Amino acid sequence: MLKEQLESDLTSALKAHDDVRKRTLRMALAAVTNEEKAGKTERTLSDDEIVKVLAREVKKRKEAAEAFAGGGRAEQAQAERDEGAVLEAYLPQQLSDDELATLVREAIAESGAEGPRAMGAVMKVVNPKVAGRADGGRVAAEVKRQLAS
Numbered sequence: 001m002l003k004e005q006l007e008s009d010l011t012s013a014l015k016a017h018d019d020v021r022k023r024t025l026r027m028a029l030a031a032v033t034n035e036e037k038a039g040k041t042e043r044t045l046s047d048d049e050i051v052k053v054l055a056r057e058v059k060k061r062k063e064a065a066e067a068f069a070g071g072g073r074a075e076q077a078q079a080e081r082d083e084g085a086v087l088e089a090y091l092p093q094q095l096s097d098d099e100l101a102t103l104v105r106e107a108i109a110e111s112g113a114e115g116p117r118a119m120g121a122v123m124k125v126v127n128p129k130v131a132g133r134a135d136g137g138r139v140a141a142e143v144k145r146q147l148a149s
Contacts, residue, residue, distance in 0.1 A: 002047045002090065003032060020079075024086040031057055051091060051132045058087045059135070095134045097142075103129050104142045116147050 006029055013021035035053050036045055045053070061084035068077035095103070107126035111118065122143050130139055 002050045003029070003045070006032070006050075006090065020082050021086055024083040027083070028054060028057060028087060028090075048131065054087050054090050055132050058084050058091065061087065092131075092133050095130065100130070100134050100138065100142050101146070104139070104146050107143075108146060113147065116144065119143055119147060122147065 006025055010022065010025040010029065013025055031053050032045060032050055035049070036043055061080045065077045065080035065084065068074070068080060104122070104126055107122050107129065111121045111125045113119075113122045119140075123140065126139060126143065127136075
């Protein structure tokens, strides 16, 4: 289980006095726990759901780093980038542009979609295949590009 791996790595970071990994893994485990307790009934997240939580946290770190850098706070921006790098190690390998283009092309063929109006149908087919291996904005941009041509 991915959650057990995060907990084990947190223990290792504590013993090694690795402050960046320690605070990042604590934050990640807190986000996972919050997600488990969200809703009417408490539940245990699957590895796929944990990957989605971690991907969301990585996105937050990237956005925060950009905001800090734009505000002239380079030290905080670097701290956010460092945390994002720790979390990215737990995510699946990201798709290359060619791999993403191929998956989108297959999804368009599978759904029989034509034109920009069919974007929703293509996204329904391609999103499960991508599952955490590419940012949603990247996927949407590729779908849009291919449907426009």
